[in-house]
Amino acid sequence: MVSIVGAGPGDPELITVKAMKRIRQAEVILYDRLVNEELLEEAPGEAERIYCGKAPGRHAASQEDINRRLVAYAMQGKRVVRLKGGDPFVFGRGGEEALALAAAGIPYEVVPGITSAVGAAASASIPLTHRGLAASFACVTGSRCHEDGSPVRWDLLAHGVDTLAIYMGVSQLPYIREQLLLHGKAGSTPVALIEQGTTSRQRTFLCTLENMHELAKAVKLGNPALILVGEVVRLPGQLALLERNVSTRIG
Numbered sequence: 001m002v003s004i005v006g007a008g009p010g011d012p013e014l015i016t017v018k019a020m021k022r023i024r025q026a027e028v029i030l031y032d033r034l035v036n037e038e039l040l041e042e043a044p045g046e047a048e049r050i051y052c053g054k055a056p057g058r059h060a061a062s063q064e065d066i067n068r069r070l071v072a073y074a075m076q077g078k079r080v081v082r083l084k085g086g087d088p089f090v091f092g093r094g095g096e097e098a099l100a101l102a103a104a105g106i107p108y109e110v111v112p113g114i115t116s117a118v119g120a121a122a123s124a125s126i127p128l129t130h131r132g133l134a135a136s137f138a139c140v141t142g143s144r145c146h147e148d149g150s151p152v153r154w155d156l157l158a159h160g161v162d163t164l165a166i167y168m169g170v171s172q173l174p175y176i177r178e179q180l181l182l183h184g185k186a187g188s189t190p191v192a193l194i195e196q197g198t199t200s201r202q203r204t205f206l207c208t209l210e211n212m213h214e215l216a217k218a219v220k221l222g223n224p225a226l227i228l229v230g231e232v233v234r235l236p237g238q239l240a241l242l243e244r245n246v247s248t249r250i251g
C-alpha cells in the first residue's frame with residue numbers, strides 16, 4: 001500500500017491529521033525538497049527516509065526512477081509514504097505516480113494537503129476570492145516546461161479569471177508579464193510575490209504587473225515563491241488600515 005500524501009505548504013502545523021497518521025506508521029518515506037523536514041521527525045526512528053527532491057532546473061532523481069522505487073518498496077510489502085509539498089495533485093506529479101502504481105497493480109491512496117497558493121494567500125491576508133472583487137481563481141504554472149504538453153492559455157486567463165495564483169514563476173516573471181499585458185491585463189493590476197509562504201522565513205512584496213520583475217530582482221526573490229495577480233491583492237492594505245483604526249480606537 002502506498003500513500004501519496006500532501007505535507008502542506010511549509011508550516012509543519014498545516015498538515016492534516018490523516019497525513020500525520022500515515023507518517024507515524026511509515027516504514028519508508030520518499031520525500032520532496034519542499035517538505036518541511038520537521039515532519040520527518042514524526043516517522044518511526046527505523047523508517048527509511050529517502051530524499052527525492054529536485055531543485056528548479058536540476059534533477060536529483062528522475063520521475064521514472066521515483067515511480068520505480070515506489071513500486072519496488074510496495075512490492076516488498078512495506079508501508080510506503082510518498083510525501084510531497086502542498087497537495088500531491090497540484091503541480092506535484094502525484095497523478096503520474098498514481099498511474100505508475102495502478103499500472104503495477106499496487107493499491108494506493110491520496111491524502112490531500114493545503115496547496116501553497118491557499119497557504120501563502122492566507123499568510124499574506126489575501127483572500128483568493130472576495131465578494132465584489134473576485135469570483136474565481138486559478139492555479140497556473142509559470143514554468144514553460146509544461147507548455148510542450150498543455151500550453152498555458154494566458155489569453156483566456158488574462159480575461160476569464162479574477163485571481164491568478166502562479167506557481168513556479170520566479171524565473172519567468174518577464175514572460176508572464178509580457179503575456180498578461182499582451183492579452184489586455186492592465187499594467188497597474190496589483191501583484192503579491194510571496195516567498196517561503198507560511199514559514200517563519202516568509203517575505204511578502206506588493207507591486208504591480210508592470211513592475212513585478214524589477215521588484216523581484218531588487219529584493220532577490222528566491223524559491224519557492226508564489227505570484228498572486230488580481231485586485232484582491234489590495235485587500236491586506238485595507239485590512240491593515242482597519243486594524244490600525246481599531247487599535248487606535250482601543251488604544
Ligand code: SAH
Nearest residue numbers: 010086087092115116167168197224225226
Ligand atoms: N504541490 C505543491 C506545488 C509544487 S510546485 C503545492 O500544492 O503547493 C512548486 C511551486 O510551488 C514553487 O515553485 C512555488 O511556486 C510553490 N510553492 C511551494 N511552496 C511554497 C511556499 N511555501 N511559498 C510560496 N510558494 C510555494
